[in-house]
Amino acid sequence: MNDLFKALSDPSRRRIIQLLKNGDLSAGEIAEHFDMAKPSISHHLNLLKQANLVTSEKQGQSVIYSLNTTTLQDALTFFFDLMNKEDK
Template identity: 40%
Template sequence: MHETIKHESMFTAIADIQRRKILNILKRSEMSVAEIKSHFEFSGATLSHHLNILKNAELVRVRRQGQQRIYTLNLSVVEELLLIFNQIFVSKEDEK
């Protein structure tokens, strides 16, 4: 994936507060869809939509375990995102 497109999809993914909550939940441990759903009051379809956006942005990984889909943070991409933020804010601080 082209880096600019990848970064845009990452920023789009984290722009939504519900998706940021999902990432925050997944930082504790990997979870099934049902376990993630237990933290929210919205529909399964809405959760699926949010998880697909996070997956397409490569912020989460999914694997099958029997009938379940297990989600986990993609730490290498999350670290990349943190580096981008660090570059943005550190360079602004350095300009002062």
């Protein structure tokens, strides 16, 4: 869960997640939405992968990134469970 919080703590990584909620994108397509170097985008994508928030698949010479909604759902369940315990 620590990797998840670390990944979500950065506004650029949250923006990448927002982009991916609309569909799969290549690293280059993601980079078009940012004013930063491609190695920086790769770093952010790697942290998101470590947190299991995104998955990647090599297609030809491109790497396609997808949002892993299961991890987000698990995090929401964790928070809802915490809230329900406080209500009791």
